[in-house]
Amino acid sequence: MSEQKTQAAAPAASPASGGKAVVQNLLHGPAARSLGLVVALAVLFLIGAITSGDRFMSADNMLVILRYASIIGVVSVGVTFVITAGGIDLSVGSLMGLTSVVASLAVIQSAATQSTWLLMVAVGLVVGMLAGFINGVIIAYGNVVAFIATVAMLVAARGLAEIISERRTLLVTNTDFTGIMRDDILGIPVLVWIFAVVAAAGWFLLNRTTFGRRTVAIGGNIEASRLAGIKVKRHLVSLYVLAGLTAGIAGVMMMGRTTSGTSTHGLLYELDAIAAVVVGGTLLAGGRGTIMGTVLGVLIFSTLTNVFTQNNMDTSVQSLIKGAIIVTAVMLQQRFAVRKERKAKTKPVRS
Amino acid sequence: MSEQKTQAAAPAASPASGGKAVVQNLLHGPAARSLGLVVALAVLFLIGAITSGDRFMSADNMLVILRYASIIGVVSVGVTFVITAGGIDLSVGSLMGLTSVVASLAVIQSAATQSTWLLMVAVGLVVGMLAGFINGVIIAYGNVVAFIATVAMLVAARGLAEIISERRTLLVTNTDFTGIMRDDILGIPVLVWIFAVVAAAGWFLLNRTTFGRRTVAIGGNIEASRLAGIKVKRHLVSLYVLAGLTAGIAGVMMMGRTTSGTSTHGLLYELDAIAAVVVGGTLLAGGRGTIMGTVLGVLIFSTLTNVFTQNNMDTSVQSLIKGAIIVTAVMLQQRFAVRKERKAKTKPVRS
Amino acid sequence: TGCSSETGGDSSQPTNASVDGNAAEGETVVIGFSGPAADHGWLGAINSAAIAAGENLGDVDLRVAEGTNDANLQISQVEQFINDDVDAIVLLPTDGAALTAVATKAMNAGIPVVNVDREFSSPAAARTTVLGDNYGMGQSAGNYICERLGDTPDAVVAEIAGVDSLPLTTERSEGFADALETCGLDVDNRVAADFTVAGGEAAASQLLAAAPEIDAIWNHDDDQGHGVLSAIDTAERDEFFMVGGAGSANAMELIKAGESVLEATVVYPSTQAADGVRLARLIAQDKAMSDLVEVEVPKRIVLNAPVVTSDNVDQYLPTAFAS
Amino acid sequence: MLRVRGLSKRFAAVQALKGVDLDVRAGEVHCVMGQNGAGKSTLIKTLSGVHQPDEGEIFWEGGKVELHSPTAALDLGIATMYQELDVVDGLTVAENIFLGHERASRGVLHVKKTNATARALLQRLGHGGLSPSREVGSLSAANKQIVSMARALSRDTKLIIMDEPSAILDAGEVENLFRVVRELTAQGIAVVYISHRLEEIRQIGDRISVIKDGQSTASGLHVTDTPKAELIRLMTGREVANVFPERTPVAADAPVVLDVDGVELAGHFEKLSFTVRAGEILGFAGLVGSQRSEIIETIYGARKATSGRVSVNGKRLAAGSVSAAVDAGIGLSPEERKSQGLILEEPIYKNVTLSTFARFARTGLLDEAAERRAAREQIDALELRPADPDRPARTLSGGNQQKILLARWLVHGTSVLLLDEPTRGVDVGARAEIYALIRRLADSGTAIIVISSEIEEVLGLADNVLVVDDGNVLTQTEATDIDEHGVLDLIMKGSAA
Numbered sequence A, B: 001m002s003e004q005k006t007q008a009a010a011p012a013a014s015p016a017s018g019g020k021a022v023v024q025n026l027l028h029g030p031a032a033r034s035l036g037l038v039v040a041l042a043v044l045f046l047i048g049a050i051t052s053g054d055r056f057m058s059a060d061n062m063l064v065i066l067r068y069a070s071i072i073g074v075v076s077v078g079v080t081f082v083i084t085a086g087g088i089d090l091s092v093g094s095l096m097g098l099t100s101v102v103a104s105l106a107v108i109q110s111a112a113t114q115s116t117w118l119l120m121v122a123v124g125l126v127v128g129m130l131a132g133f134i135n136g137v138i139i140a141y142g143n144v145v146a147f148i149a150t151v152a153m154l155v156a157a158r159g160l161a162e163i164i165s166e167r168r169t170l171l172v173t174n175t176d177f178t179g180i181m182r183d184d185i186l187g188i189p190v191l192v193w194i195f196a197v198v199a200a201a202g203w204f205l206l207n208r209t210t211f212g213r214r215t216v217a218i219g220g221n222i223e224a225s226r227l228a229g230i231k232v233k234r235h236l237v238s239l240y241v242l243a244g245l246t247a248g249i250a251g252v253m254m255m256g257r258t259t260s261g262t263s264t265h266g267l268l269y270e271l272d273a274i275a276a277v278v279v280g281g282t283l284l285a286g287g288r289g290t291i292m293g294t295v296l297g298v299l300i301f302s303t304l305t306n307v308f309t310q311n312n313m314d315t316s317v318q319s320l321i322k323g324a325i326i327v328t329a330v331m332l333q334q335r336f337a338v339r340k341e342r343k344a345k346t347k348p349v350r351s
Numbered sequence C: 001t002g003c004s005s006e007t008g009g010d011s012s013q014p015t016n017a018s019v020d021g022n023a024a025e026g027e028t029v030v031i032g033f034s035g036p037a038a039d040h041g042w043l044g045a046i047n048s049a050a051i052a053a054g055e056n057l058g059d060v061d062l063r064v065a066e067g068t069n070d071a072n073l074q075i076s077q078v079e080q081f082i083n084d085d086v087d088a089i090v091l092l093p094t095d096g097a098a099l100t101a102v103a104t105k106a107m108n109a110g111i112p113v114v115n116v117d118r119e120f121s122s123p124a125a126a127r128t129t130v131l132g133d134n135y136g137m138g139q140s141a142g143n144y145i146c147e148r149l150g151d152t153p154d155a156v157v158a159e160i161a162g163v164d165s166l167p168l169t170t171e172r173s174e175g176f177a178d179a180l181e182t183c184g185l186d187v188d189n190r191v192a193a194d195f196t197v198a199g200g201e202a203a204a205s206q207l208l209a210a211a212p213e214i215d216a217i218w219n220h221d222d223d224q225g226h227g228v229l230s231a232i233d234t235a236e237r238d239e240f241f242m243v244g245g246a247g248s249a250n251a252m253e254l255i256k257a258g259e260s261v262l263e264a265t266v267v268y269p270s271t272q273a274a275d276g277v278r279l280a281r282l283i284a285q286d287k288a289m290s291d292l293v294e295v296e297v298p299k300r301i302v303l304n305a306p307v308v309t310s311d312n313v314d315q316y317l318p319t320a321f322a323s
Numbered sequence D: 001m002l003r004v005r006g007l008s009k010r011f012a013a014v015q016a017l018k019g020v021d022l023d024v025r026a027g028e029v030h031c032v033m034g035q036n037g038a039g040k041s042t043l044i045k046t047l048s049g050v051h052q053p054d055e056g057e058i059f060w061e062g063g064k065v066e067l068h069s070p071t072a073a074l075d076l077g078i079a080t081m082y083q084e085l086d087v088v089d090g091l092t093v094a095e096n097i098f099l100g101h102e103r104a105s106r107g108v109l110h111v112k113k114t115n116a117t118a119r120a121l122l123q124r125l126g127h128g129g130l131s132p133s134r135e136v137g138s139l140s141a142a143n144k145q146i147v148s149m150a151r152a153l154s155r156d157t158k159l160i161i162m163d164e165p166s167a168i169l170d171a172g173e174v175e176n177l178f179r180v181v182r183e184l185t186a187q188g189i190a191v192v193y194i195s196h197r198l199e200e201i202r203q204i205g206d207r208i209s210v211i212k213d214g215q216s217t218a219s220g221l222h223v224t225d226t227p228k229a230e231l232i233r234l235m236t237g238r239e240v241a242n243v244f245p246e247r248t249p250v251a252a253d254a255p256v257v258l259d260v261d262g263v264e265l266a267g268h269f270e271k272l273s274f275t276v277r278a279g280e281i282l283g284f285a286g287l288v289g290s291q292r293s294e295i296i297e298t299i300y301g302a303r304k305a306t307s308g309r310v311s312v313n314g315k316r317l318a319a320g321s322v323s324a325a326v327d328a329g330i331g332l333s334p335e336e337r338k339s340q341g342l343i344l345e346e347p348i349y350k351n352v353t354l355s356t357f358a359r360f361a362r363t364g365l366l367d368e369a370a371e372r373r374a375a376r377e378q379i380d381a382l383e384l385r386p387a388d389p390d391r392p393a394r395t396l397s398g399g400n401q402q403k404i405l406l407a408r409w410l411v412h413g414t415s416v417l418l419l420d421e422p423t424r425g426v427d428v429g430a431r432a433e434i435y436a437l438i439r440r441l442a443d444s445g446t447a448i449i450v451i452s453s454e455i456e457e458v459l460g461l462a463d464n465v466l467v468v469d470d471g472n473v474l475t476q477t478e479a480t481d482i483d484e485h486g487v488l489d490l491i492m493k494g495s496a497a
C-alpha cells in the first residue's frame, strides 16, 4: 500500500503511463520550478510588444536581446556550477577583462596573424582557467572562504590587466578573429551560438554526468560528500577552473563583440551573473542548481534592458523599476514553486 | 568522570586560577581569534614606519587613517550583525547615497536651519531604517534570499537617489551641521568618536544583550532558534533595520565629511564592508560574529591604503598587492585560529 | 575664454618669467596628485599625462594617490598630503562639491590647490582651476548637429551619455539639449553607458534596436565610442552620422579616414591634469605663466571644447590621447 | 492535562498522522511507541507548535488550544526535546539553555546569573562538571542532548516531551536521565517519553500509547499490564523475536582484512593496534566521549593520524584520505547521520549511490536508471520506508535514514565496514533486521567494527570486544567472556587509575 502511494508521486518511467508522465514531469520537474520565470519573461515580452509594437517584436530586436544576453549568459553558466556547489565567484567579471587584455596583446595578435586566430581564443581560455585554478587552490587547499578569495582575485586581476594593457584599450586587428566572432551562422550570430553551446554543455554536465552529481552533492552536504569518498578539494578546484574557463570564453566573446581588449571589460558582470543565477532558482546556499533557470534569468535581465531602451526610459527610473522587478520575479518564482508543492499535496494519494 | 573531562577543557572561571584564567582567556577567547589580524595590522604599521618613517607614524596621519576608517567602520558594524545572523546586505552603500541625498534636500536643510541641525541627522537615520525595514520584510516575510533582495534595493535606492537629487550634488549649507561633524573633541575628530561609539554599542549589543544572543543563534541554526521560541522573522527584520540604521549614520557622516549629498556616496561600500567583516573573522555562513574583528578588518584596509599612498605606489600595482594581502591576512588569521584549536586539543584532557 | 598652457613661443612683452625661466629647474617641489579611478580611457590618459608631466619636470616630485571614486577615500588622501606638507596639490575630484571642504582646509594650511576638471563648489577652495567645459562640450556637439541638420526639423537625434550619476554628464546633456533647441531639434532617444567600451557597445546596440531611423548621434566619450562603433557595425547601420566626445587618437584617425559614421568629435582635453601639475609647479615656485603679463598664474582657466572634423583633424591629432 | 483527539497531518504525498488520540495526566510518564516512520515525531511536533495539524483537536488543561508557533506551546508550559539535536553550535552551554528566554533585564544579559543558573540546572541533571561557558559545538552528541534537556527544564513547564532522548546515551547516562524524570514526575510534571528501547519503557513508563502507520492502535495502556510481546505486536503487527542473530565463529584461517598498527591521533588517543579478520565483528564498548568515534574516523582517513599505519588486505592506506580508504574497500556509517551522512534535499537513490554513482556511469555519463534499480534492491532488502527511491531523504524518519547509509555501503560492497551507532533511533523490528544484516555481511566475509552506546548490543552482536575509555583500550576479549557489569567495572577502574 505504501508503495503505491509513493509511486504515484514519483516521476513514473514506465511505458504504460508514458504520456501522463511527460505532463507530470513538466508540471513537477525542474521545468515547473522555472515556470514563474517563464511567466515573468512572457510578461516582459507582452509589455515590450504593447509599448513598442513591431519594433520590439522584430526578429532583429530579438537578436539584439540575445547577443546582449550571450556574454553574461556564458559567465552565468560557469557561476551556476560554483554556486550549486555552495561556493561563489566574484572574480569572473574581472577575469573577462584580464583575458581580453592578454589575448589582444600585440605579441599574441601578431603570432595569431602568422598562424591562426584560434591562438587568441586559446590564450584567452588558458588565462581564464589559470586564474580559476588559483582561485580554486586558495579556496580548497588554503581554506580561504570563496567570497574573500575571489574578491581578492577580482581586485588583483583588474590591477594586473591595467598593468599589462598600460591602461589603454587594445584594438583587435586580427580580422579573421573579429570576422568570425561577428559573423552569423544560419542567421544567428556566432556569439549566440556560443552561448547556446555553452548552455547546452552546461546543462548536460550538471544533469547527466558524474561531475554534475559531485557538484550538487558537495553543495548539498560537503561533509557527507567527503565521508562518502568524493575528492572534495580536487572537485572544488575544477569548479573554479570551470568558472574561469567560462569567464575566459566570455572575455574572448567580448573582444570579438567590441573588437578591443581592456581591463574594464566585464566590469560588475559578477553581480549580474549572480543575480541571474539566483533569480533563475539556483540556491545560493548550494545543493540545487538549474542551468535552464540561469538562462531564463539572463534573458529576463537583457529583455528588461531592451524594453527600457525601447521606451527611452530615464536611467534612474530604470534602476528603480529594475529593483522592483528583481524582487517580484523571485517572489513569482517562489509562489509557483510553493503552489506546485501544494498541488502535489492535494493530489489524491491513491491512484 | 565524564564531567571532569569537560571541565578541564572549559575556560576556567574559578577565582583560584584567576591570573592564569586571564591569560587563557586572552589566548583562547575571541581575542585569540583576532590575533592574526593584530599581527597583520602590526606588520602593516611596521612597513609604514620603515618606508615612510615619521610621516607615517605621526599622530596626524593616524587621525587620517581613523577618519577614513570611521565611515566604512560604522557600516561594517551593521553588516557584521546581518552576516552573523547568516544574512547579507549589499544595499548599505547605496543607502548611504540615498540617505545623504534626502537629508541634504533643500526643504530639509531649510527646516533644519529654522530648528536644529539634528533634524538632518534624524531624517538621515529614518531613511536608512525605513529602507532597511523594507529589506527585512522582503527577506523575512517575502522569503526572498537576502542577496537578491538587497541587490534589488541597491539598484533601486541608487535610482531613487538620482531622481531625488536630479543627478546633482547637493551642497550642505547648514553650517551648524557641517561645523559639528567636522569638529574635534579632545583632539579626536567627531567622525572617529561616532565610529567608536557605534563600535562599542555594537559590541555591547552583540555580546551582552538578548538581541545579540539571538542574532548569533539564528545564524548558527535558524531552525533550532525557531524551536526555542525566538520570533525569527521579526528578529530578521530588526537586523536589516539595524544595518539600514548604520548605513544612515554613515550617510550622515559622509555628508558631514564632504559637505555634500549625492547618489554616488557609498559606491561599492557594501563590498568593502563585507570584506572587512569577513577578514575580521565573522563567519559568512553565520553563527559567529566579532565586532572587534570587524574593527580590525576596517583598520587593516584603511591602513593599507594609507601606506600605499605614502609610498606613492602605482594604482594598478596597488590592486595587485591588495588582492594578495587580503588572501594572506585571511590565511594568517586561520593559521592562528587553527593553532589555538590544536593547542586546546593537545592539552591534557584530565587535570 | 579658452587658453591652453601648451601654447609656448617667444614673447616680446615685458614679463616676470620667460619661457626659459619657467623651464629652468627651480627648487624641487613636492606635488600631490589625486584623481578618480582610472577606470576608462580618458581618465587613464589624464593620469598618465599627469605622471608623465611630473617625470618630465626635473624639479617636481609627484606623489600619486590611488585613483578612487570614493569621496571619503579621496578626502583622506588630501588629508595625507596636508599632513605631509606638500608644496601643492593637484586635485581632480571624484565629485567637486564633496572635495571642497578638504581642499579649503588645504588652502587654509597654506598649500595651493589646483582644481582640475570637476569644479569645487567654493572659489576659495582652489588657487587655480583648470576646467574642461562640459556644458560647452555638449553645446559644441549640439551646434555641429544643428549645422548639419538644421533644415530638417523632424530629424531624429540620439544621445549616448556617459555615467549618468555624474554631474558632468548632466552638464554635457544640458549643453547639448540647449544647443539643439536653438535650431528646433531635440533628443529623441537617450541611453547612458559607463565610459567603457563594453558599456558603449551594450547601450548602443539597444539604442539602435529602439530607433530604426536615426539622423545623428552624439556619443559623450570616444573610449566607449569604440564599443558604440562596433555595435553600429554589427547592426549594419549607416544612415546617420555620429559626433564623438573627449577626442581620442583612435576617433581622430577614424575621422581622418572618413570611412565610418564618425564625422566629428568634441575635444575634452585629457591633458588637464598634466596642465594642473605644471601650473602647480609654477605656483609653488612663485612663477607666472610665461605668455601672460600677469605676475601670477590666473585663477581660472577654462579649456576650449573645439569640434574636430576631417578639416582640422591634423591639427589636433598630435595632442589626442591614446585610449 | 493534555488531551488529543483525531489528530491528522499530511506532508505532500505522505499522510503522517491519521486520527491519533492521546491523553496525558499530570505527573505520569506517558510513553509513545511505534515503528520508524509511524508518526511519533510528527505527533509531538504538532503538540509543540512546529506543525499545524490538518484535522483534530488539542485540549490543554480542559480548554481547546491552537498552537500556531513553538512560542505558543512554550507559553502554555509544553517544552520539547526534539529528536534532531536542536542546539546552536556557536553558542555556549548556558546560552543554549536559555535561548529564547534569556536571563536579562531590559535586553541586557546577566552573564553571571545565566551561568550560575545553568550550572545549577546541570548539577541537578547530574552533569555539574559540564561548564556552562563551553561552546556547544565542541560537545559530543550525548552532551548536546544534556544541554537540550537542561533547556527544557529551564522553562516553567508542566509537560516535557522527550523524543528519543536516550538514543545517544550510554547506560550510566540513561540511569541519570531516569533519575531526573522521576524527580520531575514527583513534582507533578508530566513527561511524554519516546523510545525504541522496550526495557526503558518498562523501567520508567507509567502508561503507553502506540502508533502504527499514523493511527493509534492503543491508548493509555498500563505498562505493568502489557507484556512485551503484546507491545511489539501492537507496533509492528507481527511477532518479532528481538534477539541477536546466532554467532558464526570466525574461521581459524580467516585472513586479517583490517590491520591497525600503532595509529595515534594527538590529543585524542595514543598508539592503538588491533586487527579485524574477514567475517569478524569487532565491537567497541565504552562510554560516551570515550573517543571511539575518533578512532574509527582516523582509520577511515576522515581525520589524519599523527602516526601509525592502517592496512586493508595487506595494502597500506594513505593517512588522512577518505577516498583512498573507500577505494580500498572501507565504508563508514557516521555517527551523526544528518550532518555527516545524508544530503537531505536529495532523493533516496542519490544518497544510496553517493559513493558509487561513478561506478554506474559510463565515461562520466550517469546511468540514473541503474542507480535507481540498485537503490530499489536495497530498499526492498532493508524494508526501507517509504519505498520510493525519489523521495528526498529529509522526509524520512530517523530509522529509515539510517538504513540509507547501510544501503550505501551494501551497494558499494566493502570488505571493511565501520558502523558508528548503527541502530541509533531504530525501532525494534528494524533493529533485529539490521542485526541480522550485519551478521549476514560478516558471514559473507566482511570485516566489521560496530560502535554502540548500548553495551548489551555490542556484547550481543560482536564476536570480539574492545573496551575503550578515553582513547585507551582497557581490554580486548571475546564478547562471550564479559558481561555488561564487567565492562562497566573495567571502565570505572580504568578511570580511577
Ligand SMILES: Nc1ncnc2c1ncn2[C@@H]1O[C@H](COP(=O)(O)OP(=O)(O)OP(=O)(O)O)[C@@H](O)[C@H]1O
Pocket: D011, D012, D014, D015, D016, D034, D035, D036, D037, D038, D039, D040, D041, D042, D043, D083, D385, D386, D394, D395, D396, D397, D398, D399, D400, D425, D427
Ligand atoms: N517534513 C516532512 N515532509 C514530508 N514527510 C514527512 C516530513 N516529516 C515526516 N514525514 C513523514 O511522516 C512520517 C512520520 O514521520 P515521523 O518522523 O513522525 O516518524 P517517527 O515515528 O518519529 O519515526 P522514528 O522512530 O524513525 O523517529 C514518515 O513517513 C515521514 O517520512
Ligand SMILES: Nc1ncnc2c1ncn2[C@@H]1O[C@H](COP(=O)(O)OP(=O)(O)OP(=O)(O)O)[C@@H](O)[C@H]1O
Pocket: B005, B006, B009, B349, D138, D139, D140, D141, D142, D168, D286, D287, D288, D289, D290, D291, D292, D293, D294, D335, D451, D452, D453
Ligand atoms: N574530553 C573532551 N574534550 C573535548 N571534546 C570532547 C571530549 N570528549 C568528547 N569530545 C568531543 O565529543 C565528540 C564525540 O566524542 P567521541 O567521539 O569521543 O565519543 P564516542 O566515544 O564516540 O561516543 P559516542 O558513542 O557517543 O559516539 C567529539 O567531536 C569530540 O571532539
Ligand SMILES: [Mg+2]
Pocket: D040, D041, D042, D083, D163, D397, D398
Ligand atoms: Mg521520530
Ligand SMILES: [Mg+2]
Pocket: D289, D292, D293, D294, D335, D420
Ligand atoms: Mg562518537
